[in-house]
Amino acid sequence: MAKTILVTGGAGYIGSHTVLQLLLGGFKTVVVDNLDNSSEVAVDRVRELAREFGKNLSFHKVDLRDKPALDKLFSSITFDAVIHFAGLKAVGESVQKPLLYYNNNLIGTITLLEVMAAHGCKKLVFSSSATVYGWPKVVPCTEDFPLVAANPYGRTKLFIEEIARDIYRSDSDWKIILLRYFNPVGAHPSGHIGEDPRGIPNNLMPFVQQVAVGRRQALTVFGTDYNTKDGTGVRDYIHVVDLADGHIAALHKLDEDKIGCEVYNLGTGKGTSVLEMVAAFESASGKKIPLVTSGRRPGDAEVVYASTEKAERELNWKAQYSIDDMCRDQWNWASKNPFGYDTSDSTT
Secondary structure (H helix, E strand, C coil): CCCEEEEECCCCHHHHHHHHHHHHCCCEEEEEECCCCCCHHHHHHHHHHCHHHHHHEEEEECCCCCHHHHHHHHHHCCCCEEEECCCCCCHHHHHHCHHHHHHHHHHHHHHHHHHHHHCCCCEEEEEEEHHHHCCCCCCCECCCCCCCCCCHHHHHHHHHHHHHHHHHHHCCCCEEEEEEECEEECCCCCCCCCCCCCCCCCCHHHHHHHHHCCCCCCEEEECCCCCCCCCCCEECEEEHHHHHHHHHHHHHHCCCCCCCEEEEEECCCCCEEHHHHHHHHHHHHCCCCCEEEECCCCCCCCECCECCHHHHHHCCCCCCCCHHHHHHHHHHHHHHCCCHHHHHHHHC
């Protein structure tokens, strides 16, 4: 029997790519999303890309804080596990609107966990973040580094991790895997699904992509005086399809007997600077990206990249795609969908 997986936030960037990999892997997949920062078009496109497996996908517009709606869903479908992506994720906005982030991310998660427990579904893969490492003093980051969050968004991830650890301590029937992502970029090679942030992008690559298609004039590079090879910040960029496959590997891990509450980094284990990333994108797209330099942003770390040994060893997972692959796929998506999902009719 095919397993049925609930994916919260499955219409979002990482969620939609993971839903596609789940379908192609033979899972039945149910997406819940409140469409706050995502589009139902993404779900429709995933269904198309999955071809004959598309019939195994269903979508429900539900906010996780709506307990009666969530309870009704769990009453009508027996879920084997939950992959939990749903949450607000803009660092800057979280500093301006902390209560919005605590309300959405924490209350949504607590409600989800209460409903899961009530229905005896105690297998969870949670989308955490490398932000829980704060400003690491050394790299690469291993899973046992001290945890510190530098902003309300990061704190919601850290609090949810702590909640997960507490739940497992209180009830050993739970099996929980916390995945700390580094910097997801790229898009599905088809160019039909990708990242489509609302408003001003918070991350480097969507911003670069919007400059390349003419939606923005120039890329602002924050900080050119870091102690790195070219003075710009260094991050661990990972292809979103590699990240999606990491979730499938985590689901398989949940089938083992002794899991408890485990944490894994998902990254490439390599650092790439902002300017190196821009150069790779220029090469992939054939477009010149005009740059404006600015001072360091408060809260930005100098160098952050993952140790991926634990995930390679225990999940049997390793990132496959290169920076050039990421930029090629990002440009393919951007050039086909310059305005994201808004102009879906003219691009399919």
